[in-house]
Amino acid sequence: MSEFSSKDLQVNADFRISVHSSLLVCAPMDKNTHSLKPGVSVGPQVSTCALFGALWGIVEVVLGTALHAVHVPFRGLILSCVATVILVCTKEFARYRGSLITTGAVAMAIKGLSGTGLTFNVMLAILLESVIAEGTFSLLGIRRASALIAGSLVVLYTYLHGILAQGVFFGFDIYSVYARAVAVVIGTMKVDASFVWRMLLLLAACHSFLGLLAAWFGWNVAQRTRALLQEELS
Amino acid sequence: MKARAVILLAAAACIALLPRMWIVFIGVPAIAALLLLDRSLLRVARQKAFIVTALMLIVFQPFLPGSGNATFFDLRFSSALLFSGLAMTVRALVLMMAFSHAVKNISPTSFLATLEKRGLPDFGKTLADAQDAMPHLRVALLEQVSDLRTTRGRRKALASPVEWTARILAKLLRQSQLMPEPKQEHPPEPAGGQKP
Numbered sequence: 001m002s003e004f005s006s007k008d009l010q011v012n013a014d015f016r017i018s019v020h021s022s023l024l025v026c027a028p029m030d031k032n033t034h035s036l037k038p039g040v041s042v043g044p045q046v047s048t049c050a051l052f053g054a055l056w057g058i059v060e061v062v063l064g065t066a067l068h069a070v071h072v073p074f075r076g077l078i079l080s081c082v083a084t085v086i087l088v089c090t091k092e093f094a095r096y097r098g099s100l101i102t103t104g105a106v107a108m109a110i111k112g113l114s115g116t117g118l119t120f121n122v123m124l125a126i127l128l129e130s131v132i133a134e135g136t137f138s139l140l141g142i143r144r145a146s147a148l149i150a151g152s153l154v155v156l157y158t159y160l161h162g163i164l165a166q167g168v169f170f171g172f173d174i175y176s177v178y179a180r181a182v183a184v185v186i187g188t189m190k191v192d193a194s195f196v197w198r199m200l201l202l203l204a205a206c207h208s209f210l211g212l213l214a215a216w217f218g219w220n221v222a223q224r225t226r227a228l229l230q231e232e233l234s
Numbered sequence: 235m236k237a238r239a240v241i242l243l244a245a246a247a248c249i250a251l252l253p254r255m256w257i258v259f260i261g262v263p264a265i266a267a268l269l270l271l272d273r274s275l276l277r278v279a280r281q282k283a284f285i286v287t288a289l290m291l292i293v294f295q296p297f298l299p300g301s302g303n304a305t306f307f308d309l310r311f312s313s314a315l316l317f318s319g320l321a322m323t324v325r326a327l328v329l330m331m332a333f334s335h336a337v338k339n340i341s342p343t344s345f346l347a348t349l350e351k352r353g354l355p356d357f358g359k360t361l362a363d364a365q366d367a368m369p370h371l372r373v374a375l376l377e378q379v380s381d382l383r384t385t386r387g388r389r390k391a392l393a394s395p396v397e398w399t400a401r402i403l404a405k406l407l408r409q410s411q412l413m414p415e416p417k418q419e420h421p422p423e424p425a426g427g428q429k430p
Binding site for chain 2: 046047048049050051053054055057058085089093098101102105106109110112120123166168169170171173174177180181184217220221222224225227228229232
C-alpha cells in the first residue's frame with residue numbers, strides 16, 4: 001500500500017514539473033508570425049484555454065446574473081472589462097493561433113448550458129469579443145501594444161453590440177427610427193445636433209479608454225503571474 | 235444540432251428577409267406556431283428591453299410630429315410608421331423566439347459536435363477540462379471572496395491589485411494543472427484474495 005502511495009506522488013511530481021515548464025516556456029514560437037511553429041503540439045496550452053474559458057464562463061454566469069438582478073447600469077461594460085483581462089492573460093499563456101476563440105467558445109458554452117434565461121445575445125457577444133481579440137493579436141503579434149488595442153476594441157464592441165443586435169433583430173430600419181427620435185429630441189430641447197453626436201462619440205471614447213486600462217491591467221497581471229510561476233519553479 | 239432547430243432558424247431568417255407587409259401576415263402565425271411548440275417562449279416578449287423598444291416603435295414612433303396622415307382621439311399619427319413599427323416588432327419576436335427555441339433544444343453533445351466540425355478541433359476535450367476545473371475554480375474564488383471580506387484582505391487587494399490578481403491566477407493555474415487524473419477503479423480481486 002505504501003509502495004503504491006509513493007509511486008502516485010512521484011507521478012504527480014513529474015506531472016507538476018512538466019506542466020509548469022509548459023506554462024512558462026510554452027511551445028516553440030515562430031518569431032515572425034508569433035504563433036506556434038508547424039507541427040508543434042498545443043496540448044497543455046489547450047488546458048490553459050479550458051481554465052480561462054471556465055473562469056470567463058463563471059464570471060459571465062455569476063457576476064452577469066448578479067449585476068442583472070440588481071439592475072446595475074453599464075453591466076456590459078463591467079463584464080467586458082473582466083473579459084478583456086481574461087483574454088489578455090489567456091493569450092500570454094496559450095500563444096497558439098485560435099486560443100482566444102477556443103476560450104470564448106468554452107465561456108459561451110458554459111453560459112449557454114447554464115440555463116440562466118435567454119442567453120443567445122450574450123453568447124454571441126462572448127464569441128465576437130474573443131474573435132476581435134484573436135484577430136488583433138494575429139495581426140499585430142503578442143505584445144503589450146496589441147493587447148492594449150485588442151482591449152480597447154473589445155470594450156468598444158460592447159458599446160456597439162446593443163445597436164448592432166437591434167439592427168439584426170428589428171431590422172436596419174430601426175436606425176432611421178432612432179435618427180428621427182433624436183431629431184425630435186434635439187428640436188424640443190433646442191440643442192445642437194453635433195452636440196448629441198459629440199456625446200455619443202465621447203461615450204465610445206470612454207468605453208475604449210476603459211478597455212485600454214483593462215488590457216493594461218491584464219497584461220501586467222499576466223507578466224506578474226508568469227514571474228510568480230517562474231519563481232516557484234526555480 | 236437538431237434538425238428541427240435548424241429548420242426553425244432557417245424559417246425565421248426567411249421571414250425576417252420578407253418585405254414589411256408580408257412579415258406581419260406571415261410572422262404572426264409563425265409566432266403562434268412557435269408558442270404552440272413551446273409556451274415558455276413567451277418569456278422573450280416579457281423582457282424589459284424588448285418591451286421598451288416595441289413601445290417606442292408602435293406607440294411613440296407613429297406620433298412623431300410632421301408625419302401624421304390619420305387621427306386617433308385628436309392626435310395625428312402616421313399609419314405607415316405604425317405598420318412599419320408593427321412589422322419590426324413582429325420580425326424581432328420571430329427571430330428571438332426561434333433563436334431561443336434553438337438554444338434550448340440543442341443538446342450539449344450535438345453542440346460540441348457542431349463546433350468541432352466547424353474548426354475547433356478537440357473542443358469537446360477542452361470543454362470537459364473546463365468542466366473539471368470548475369469546482370476547483372469555485373472553491374478558489376469563494377476563498378478570495380471570503381478573504382476580501384476581511385479588512386486585511388481588502389487592504390492587500392487595494393494596495394496592489396496587480397499583485398493580488400496575479401497571485402490568484404498563479405494559484406488557479408497551479409491547481410488546475412495539478413489536478414490528479416480521476417482515480418481508476420481497481421478490478422475486483424479474484425476469489426480467495428490471490429493476486430494474478
